[in-house]
Amino acid sequence: MVNDKYVSLVDKNGNEIEKLVYERIDIWKEYVLFSELWWLGVALSIIPWIIWFLIRKKDSADRLMYAALFVMVISLCLDVLGDQLGIWSYRYNVIPVLPTYLPWDITLMPVTVIVILQFKPEGNPFVKALIFAIISSYLAEPFFNKLQIYNLKHWKYTYSLPIQILIYLLAHYITKKDNFALLIKSKKVEPRS
Incomplete structure (x- = not known):
């Protein structure tokens, strides 16, 4: 049942x-850790969340955090x-063993989406999705490419546009689910004694 050749190849x-990976960690320690671009990544991982925390609409924070x-x-x-x-x-990864740029994935993308979601919530989601996609695909990605953080190999900025639109629209959809209204109503229930 077990294919020994396969197991051997996968293990090798x-x-x-x-x-x-260990070689990459050594390179990262010598050239990236505490460099200007590493500090930029740390700042971009933290500061946008602080800004959002200060400007957030408290009554919408839960549903926006789901998005x-x-x-x-x-x-x-x-x-x-x-x-x-x-x-x-x-x-110039903040953490060397992860193949992603964490500031982009855990901060810049989600914070930008939720800020746009909370700004003029009655606005046309397709227009807002297009604005988000243009900003991320044609401003943010080229900026990180120019800094040599983002290395395009077989990708063009235009390929990101429909993906970014879809991500925004799905996040918008998540925030409009009726379950959030039920959550809000359940919070108004009298506290237990």
């Missing part, structure tokens, strides 16, 4: 990847996929 491949979590998960998955397939890669 895993050992080679492990060696490369932010969704954006984080999708962004991380797509970034890992793109990196592993050799479509793009990142340099």
Whole structure:
């Protein structure tokens, strides 16, 4: 039942990847850790969340955080996929063993989405999705590419546009679910004695 040849090949491949990961960590320690671009990544991982915390609408924070979590998960998955397939890669990672640029996936994407979601919530979601996609695809991605953080291999900024639109629209949809209204109503229930 077990294919010994397959197991041997997978184990050999895993050992080679492990060696490369340790080599990458050594390179990261020597050239990236505490560099200006590393500090930029740390700042971009923290400061946008602080700003959002200060400007957030408190009554919408829960549902917006669900949307932010969704954006984080999708962004991380797509970034890992793109990196592993050799479509793009990142340099100057905040954490060396992750193939994604964490400030982009856990902060910049989700915070930008939830800020746009809370700004004029009655606005046309398709227009807002297009604005978000244009900003992320044609301003943010080229900016990080120019800094040599983002390394395009087999990708063009235009390819990101429909993906970013879809991510925004799905996040918008998540915030409009009726279950959030039920959650709000349940909070108004008298406290137990």
